[in-house]
Amino acid sequence: MRSFTAPLALAADLVCVLAFVVIGKADHETGLALPAVASTAWPFLAALVLGWVVTLAWRSPVRIWPTGLFVWAVTVAxxxxxxxxxxxxxPLSFVLVTSVFLAVTLLGWRAVALLVARGRQRTA
Known part of the structure; x- marks a missing residue:
């Protein structure tokens, strides 16, 4: 992959976590002010960065296995x-919603990226 893949992949992961927080805040009507979003987001953003470091995600950021799965697991846990x-x-409901949303988004964008890459390889 090209050199810009890792920064774009990290940005995509960050957007997934921020989308989770903003959608949750909007859904629960708890306010979208920056301090409210930041106080909910920081634990997951920090864990996401940890997941990237632990998995060396920049080496193969688009792979679902093992990169995506372990980044997701470290982010949630x-x-x-x-x-x-x-x-x-x-609460358990929060853990479940968080786990499912982040699995769908963090693994989902990787699946789409891999499908697009395979489609481009076939046409080339």
Whole structure:
């Protein structure tokens, strides 16, 4: 892949986490002010970065296995642990919604990117 793939992949992952937070805040009508979004987002953003470092995601950022799956797992688990460590709650419903949303988005954009790449290879 080209050299811009890793930064774009990281940006896509960051957008997925921020979309999760903004949609959740809007759905629960808890406010979309920057401090409110940032206080919910930071544990998951920090965990996402940790997931990238642990998996060396920049080496193959578009791969679903193992990169995408492990980035997703570290993002969810790390985000939940950070929330709990800072006194926030993490009810089962929140864990489930977070897990499903981030799985669909973090793995989904990778699946689409791989399908597009395969389609381009076939036409070339």
């Amino acid at each position: 790390g985000g939940m642990v950070s929330r709990l460590a800072t006194g926030e709650d993490a």
